[in-house]
Amino acid sequence: VTEPGQTTRVTVEFEDVDSYGIAHHGRFVAYLERARLRYLESHGLPVYPHGCVPVMYALELRFRKPARLMDALDVSVETEAVDDFTVTLRYRVRRAGEVLVRARSVIAFWDPAGDAPAPVPELFRNRMAADQVGRDDEKDV
Amino acid sequence: VTEPGQTTRVTVEFEDVDSYGIAHHGRFVAYLERARLRYLESHGLPVYPHGCVPVMYALELRFRKPARLMDALDVSVETEAVDDFTVTLRYRVRRAGEVLVRARSVIAFWDPAGDAPAPVPELFRNRMAADQVGRDDEKDV
Amino acid sequence: VTEPGQTTRVTVEFEDVDSYGIAHHGRFVAYLERARLRYLESHGLPVYPHGCVPVMYALELRFRKPARLMDALDVSVETEAVDDFTVTLRYRVRRAGEVLVRARSVIAFWDPAGDAPAPVPELFRNRMAADQVGRDDEKDV
Amino acid sequence: VTEPGQTTRVTVEFEDVDSYGIAHHGRFVAYLERARLRYLESHGLPVYPHGCVPVMYALELRFRKPARLMDALDVSVETEAVDDFTVTLRYRVRRAGEVLVRARSVIAFWDPAGDAPAPVPELFRNRMAADQVGRDDEKDV
Numbered sequence: 285v286t287e288p289g290q291t292t293r294v295t296v297e298f299e300d301v302d303s304y305g306i307a308h309h310g311r312f313v314a315y316l317e318r319a320r321l322r323y324l325e326s327h328g329l330p331v332y333p334h335g336c337v338p339v340m341y342a343l344e345l346r347f348r349k350p351a352r353l354m355d356a357l358d359v360s361v362e363t364e365a366v367d368d369f370t371v372t373l374r375y376r377v378r379r380a381g382e383v384l385v386r387a388r389s390v391i392a393f394w395d396p397a398g399d400a401p402a403p404v405p406e407l408f409r410n411r412m413a414a415d416q417v418g419r420d421d422e423k424d425v
Numbered sequence: 426v427t428e429p430g431q432t433t434r435v436t437v438e439f440e441d442v443d444s445y446g447i448a449h450h451g452r453f454v455a456y457l458e459r460a461r462l463r464y465l466e467s468h469g470l471p472v473y474p475h476g477c478v479p480v481m482y483a484l485e486l487r488f489r490k491p492a493r494l495m496d497a498l499d500v501s502v503e504t505e506a507v508d509d510f511t512v513t514l515r516y517r518v519r520r521a522g523e524v525l526v527r528a529r530s531v532i533a534f535w536d537p538a539g540d541a542p543a544p545v546p547e548l549f550r551n552r553m554a555a556d557q558v559g560r561d562d563e564k565d566v
Numbered sequence: 567v568t569e570p571g572q573t574t575r576v577t578v579e580f581e582d583v584d585s586y587g588i589a590h591h592g593r594f595v596a597y598l599e600r601a602r603l604r605y606l607e608s609h610g611l612p613v614y615p616h617g618c619v620p621v622m623y624a625l626e627l628r629f630r631k632p633a634r635l636m637d638a639l640d641v642s643v644e645t646e647a648v649d650d651f652t653v654t655l656r657y658r659v660r661r662a663g664e665v666l667v668r669a670r671s672v673i674a675f676w677d678p679a680g681d682a683p684a685p686v687p688e689l690f691r692n693r694m695a696a697d698q699v700g701r702d703d704e705k706d707v
Numbered sequence: 708v709t710e711p712g713q714t715t716r717v718t719v720e721f722e723d724v725d726s727y728g729i730a731h732h733g734r735f736v737a738y739l740e741r742a743r744l745r746y747l748e749s750h751g752l753p754v755y756p757h758g759c760v761p762v763m764y765a766l767e768l769r770f771r772k773p774a775r776l777m778d779a780l781d782v783s784v785e786t787e788a789v790d791d792f793t794v795t796l797r798y799r800v801r802r803a804g805e806v807l808v809r810a811r812s813v814i815a816f817w818d819p820a821g822d823a824p825a826p827v828p829e830l831f832r833n834r835m836a837a838d839q840v841g842r843d844d845e846k847d848v
Contacts, residue, residue, distance in 0.1 A: 321721055439726070
């Protein structure tokens with residue numbers, strides 16, 4: 285499978301395992317973020333842009349199989365869509381090639397000075413639009 | 426607004442605030458969980474059922490406004506649907522009555538012995554079906 | 567026992583319980599912080615002072631008994647010492663009156679502009695010195 | 708410097724950075740744990756021993772300099788002492804060779820069935836005693 289985006293390796297640490305003995309579902313939100321930051325960084329996009337902050341607008345996760353302590357997971361991320369106010373990213377978390385979690389995040393931008401929404405910065409629009417893969421044909425996420 | 430479910434008060438702690446100065450989106454996953462556990466507990470449903478564990482199957486969050494340090498948030502939860510294999514819960518996170526986050530979680534059950542999906546335990550089915558409010562009329566979440 | 571400082575109630579949440587089935591030791595660092603912020607706030611001391619940030623300089627914890635899911639814990643904090651560069655706080659975490667964890671933190675101040683240590687702000691010095699209880703007679707922490 | 712123990716590389720992730728813009732002190736507790744698990748694993752020592760769980764008995768950290776987003780940190784760990792009831796480990800967290808954090812943890816064992824302390828399992832005693840480096844000459848931690 286060709287990955288137009290980028291893949292980040294994460295390890296399920298003891299801190300990630302809950303009292304059911306599996307990687308807590310909430311930890312995957314952090315795993316996606318690690319992949320997202322590296323993806324933005326590889327496109328020259330700053331974590332702390334001038335005049336606005338990227339904020340999570342919507343987040344969807346589908347879990348197929350649990351992960352366990354010390355599992356090595358590969359988190360891939362790619363740009364699904366970019367418009368004036370949001371950037372949509374799609375993720376897959378795989379263990380040895382098998383998809384454990386599918387996810388999608390919609391990121392908006394916030395102007396802390398005005399305490400109001402802000403447009404997607406031009407640098408983000410241009411770089412992510414160029415990398416855009418289009419909407420997945422799968423129904424959800 | 427009548428709340429058929431239950432509401433839990435949480436406070437945005439320093440540990441929840443990220444380097445953008447707002448409550449990190451991932452922390453809301455934990456806030457939902459706190460409300461969910463109290464909701465289950467109030468229905469006499471165990472956190473650790475015999476022979477299976479509740480696992481997150483799908484999770485959707487919509488963020489409308491950021492929360493800040495020491496904000497008092499009210500997390501309401503109610504049962505939207507129950508079937509043989511999943512339980513669907515709907516959440517609202519409010520600050521002073523204003524909705525900041527809407528969310529939905531679909532919970533499935535996992536048999537650790539067989540490493541396979543398990544049906545919803547009868548106790549969960551009965552108690553949550555009795556409390557069910559039906560699908561929201563809002564399109565998403 | 568008279569408490570010259572202040573006490574904060576925390577609950578052991580599902581997110582705090584590790585795969586040994588007990589409250590993870592690292593979570594107590596956050597519990598101490600919750601108590602510390604409320605203690606500072608009750609003395610009119612800001613979380614974000616002008617020109618410097620409070621940083622952890624030293625932290626010691628002694629664990630006597632494990633805590634479990636939904637335990638209600640009382641975290642007390644008091645000022646042990648204040649000098650030009652550090653503030654020393656002492657903590658006790660109790661469950662139904664029984665001490666589970668003892669701790670001490672030494673807080674210093676950092677000047678982000680100069681990337682260098684900063685003196686304790688005068689407001690902190692004065693307010694915390696007035697509240698100071700002196701060094702505990704217990705050998706450790 | 709010869710390292711008789713073992714070194715683990717960790718990265719300061721966005722989830723680790725607090726609203727002061729530095730790696731939160733509490734996150735270093737998790738960093739130590741990641742190094743400790745790999746150290747135990749490399750000595751053939753299980754995370755989940757039969758009949759008891761390793762629990763934190765005492766933990767001390769000394770912070771010299773803040774770490775920042777995406778810093779690569781090297782966490783070294785070595786055995787300082789082993790006795791009938793505790794194992795003492797010593798840690799250094801370095802960035803590009805410079806020590807940022809020094810730490811020591813004392814680990815005890817807990818018998819969940821009896822809800823009481825348990826002796827250090829023989830396998831842990833033997834393997835860690837063989838690796839023991841002795842008490843550091845530094846006064847603290």
